[in-house]
Amino acid sequence: MTWAELEPQVRARLDGRVESRIIDKMIETMQNSGDAGKLLGDRIANGQFNGVEGYVTLIKKASTDRHSIEAINQTMDRASQVVRDGVPESQLRFEHDEGTGTHDVDVGVRNPGAPGTYLQAYQFKTLNGRLTPKKIQEAAIQLRDVNAVEKILELRCTPDTTPAVIESPKMIGEMRYQAGLKVPGQGNGITEFRFELSDGTVIVKKKADLSATQ
Numbered sequence: 001m002t003w004a005e006l007e008p009q010v011r012a013r014l015d016g017r018v019e020s021r022i023i024d025k026m027i028e029t030m031q032n033s034g035d036a037g038k039l040l041g042d043r044i045a046n047g048q049f050n051g052v053e054g055y056v057t058l059i060k061k062a063s064t065d066r067h068s069i070e071a072i073n074q075t076m077d078r079a080s081q082v083v084r085d086g087v088p089e090s091q092l093r094f095e096h097d098e099g100t101g102t103h104d105v106d107v108g109v110r111n112p113g114a115p116g117t118y119l120q121a122y123q124f125k126t127l128n129g130r131l132t133p134k135k136i137q138e139a140a141i142q143l144r145d146v147n148a149v150e151k152i153l154e155l156r157c158t159p160d161t162t163p164a165v166i167e168s169p170k171m172i173g174e175m176r177y178q179a180g181l182k183v184p185g186q187g188n189g190i191t192e193f194r195f196e197l198s199d200g201t202v203i204v205k206k207k208a209d210l211s212a213t214q
Contacts, residue, residue, distance in 0.1 A: 003031055003041070006038075006041050006045055007041075010027060010030075010041050010044050011023060011027070013044050013050065014044065018059075022060055022063050026059070027041075029062055029065065029069065030069060032066070034066075036066060036069050036070050037062075039073055040062060040073055040076075048080075049076065052089060052094055053092075053093045054093050058075060059072060067128075070156075075094065075106050075107050075124055078107055078124070079092055079094075087109050091109055091112065092109060092110070093108045094107055098145075102145040103144070105143070105146055106122050106123055106124045107124075108121045108122065108146075108148070109121075111149070116147065118146065118147065118149070120148065120152060121146045121148035121151050122154060123142050123152070123153050124155075124156075125139045125153070126156040127155055127161070128158070130165065131155065131166065133170050133171060133174035135155070136175060136193070137174060139153050140153060140188045140190050144189075151190045151191055151192075152191065153178075153190055153192070153193050154196065155194070155195050161197065163197070166205075172205075172210070175190070175210055178193075179210050181210055190207070191207045192204065192205070193205040
């Protein structure tokens, strides 16, 4: 489908939910963002996740720049996988941000038995430049005050981040700290770190794996 065909469908989905000037900017940014913009346009036109709490807050970020569009797609990619794994779409929530810098869930699977808490809480980052311990820390701290059974970081890495970088002692040490293993009672309780490399390889470090690493 071309943008000439797609644009009216996107506008129809957004009218009444998003301000007209922001719709204009979203469409302009998507049109100038290549495949990532086209993918998001298709998703909006198809109504994917449009009933999920926080959906409008999420997609309005498309008015900013291509990087934001890629981040939205990253969030929706994970939400799609969660639904494929059997979680009802109604159990999802996007963009639960308390504005404190320490409670920012990009997408969460709500805990039906405990309102306001999560079974899974995800924080996503598309990195600019090589992975560093500070970048892990900055992502992890956004989940610090989230009440969740599992807290998961997903970081999309640039080509200069290799498996050797991720396995370096400094990175492992930071992950152990953020998992609460390096200093008892400290860190942000991250249970899983996922690193997507530029070639599509995904490296996963779970808390159980890190607990055996000294």
